[in-house]
Amino acid sequence: MAGHTNGVNGVAGSRVLKPGIYAPIPTFFVPDTEDLDLESFAAHVVRLAKANVRPLIAGSMGEGIHLTHSERAVLIKTARKALDDAGLPDVPVIAGTGTGSTRETIELCHEAAAAGADYVIVITSGYFAGALTRDALKAYFVEVAEKSSLPVIVYNYPGASGGIDLDSDLITELAEQCPNLCGVKLTCGNVGKLTRICATVSEQSFVDLYPRKNPNAPFLVLGGFADFIVPSAFANGHGAIIGLANVAPYTCARLFELSAAALSDRAVLAEAQRLQGIVARGDFTIAKASISGTKFLLEKLYGYGGLPRKPLPPIKSEAAQALWEHQHVRDLVQIERELSGKL
Template structure:
């Protein structure tokens, strides 16, 4: 079997970086005021800030307003991220790029472009514009991910997000079938928030025999089962899940990485579980509060915390100053910020 090497360094050499369990952040795309041109300085600074905290980047996803980006802008972001990571000593940190679009053809095209630009894996959302046709057609949904995975030069992750795909919600049976039949699939992000679904999928793919019976096309890209929120990292770990891709990691990278480490440690040492549960409570409350603020609210919080953030691209509206003040003063936010500052100060 031929191994597909994913990713490229800033000198053009192809290397394979591990797509491993842990915490990933869907990176916001930052823009220049008025012109809405890409603000690459803020973008790369933010990626390096997260990398220092142990968080890996996902570029041009939902939080990154992938729908609002041109092909060339997505490529520019991937290239800028790879160059910044390599320059700052994070050459081993993988990049996942959002490549899902309306058609199978364009999605494959974007996967190929992302690979050339330096992405190590792609994440593909279900095409939702014609959800009325696709939602009840399991064969068509399966064919979509199967073809994209077969034709993509880099491993592909399934992105199950009913809220952004016309309500299409892939079930655990379909995802498990895809995992066993498509060796270039490297995982699933469950932004459906369904812990039962995570448990059912992980019960198959986390078995030791799975990697032997269904080896991946790229051995550095195993099939991971990742939550799309931060509020079930501990339950997910107990069910043999592999972490999360979560917007909250933009705001509190050290906290999320610490939580995943505690959740993993508790599997081997149950005495660590109370500490993990206590931190999970803080994170879950903050995730519930901050997630409701959406992209604009997250970017506004980053502006408050780190001095960059700005507004989303139109037609998404900016976050109102009074709403930001309310969000900032909320006890769930303040509790998280306190923990994050303590952990960052110890790092």
């Protein structure tokens, strides 16, 4: 089946942005050369999509900061073709496009659209963090949203943005004033902030008063860690974008499904809480091993993963073995194998 074609501003033919679990897909590299390993990348995108986990390309886990403009475009095109060829043409592709300057960020947004992305996610520019006032930060996202040819997700990640942490008031203001914004990812891990934002944007009054430019792109509030998916659901959040979904896609998707179902059926809440505990412990342990640890686990589980791009170092062998043998990881792998039918 042929892939859809994005139209002006991503409206015509764009795929629907839905609540759920999204994974920042790692970028895999050929050993020695560090060229893109597109075969492993395509296989991984499809593997996760079949587990109901949607892809985010060239994000933090994808080492977007280590990629050239042309490599980003190749990855987007590869993901789109892989999904279409696998009979998954309705799965959207989100691309990371945030960079140092407003100008280059907008350029990357246009390039992502041309390559076949449906949405973009833009991290706060943090190199000159000390000079960026609240007004400057707001102006950055307003201009990017106005000029991007695709709907934009705000990416709040203080650890990769010079410590800049957008507050709930600013994010809510941006959501109200920028109809081309379609969500926020909170890798600050602040559940209170998520609750405050959802108290505005998850209400029907917000939908009525502040319609989106693209009707297929509602404003979603997404967590950036896997350890508060259940609390997020009960705060009227919309899921998460999480690196853990690369390692345990069926588990993370099931946890979201149970969390959403528990809102109307308390009989499934206990199972959602049990699964949340396994996921939270696994996420806490694996996140400390960063990108190299995730790639090591993918190598162990699926036969591909490899190394990050230099200067990011690989995980040390002792640390890798300890990670694999850690009880939190073993518990997560066990439940993933059960849910994926591997046992």
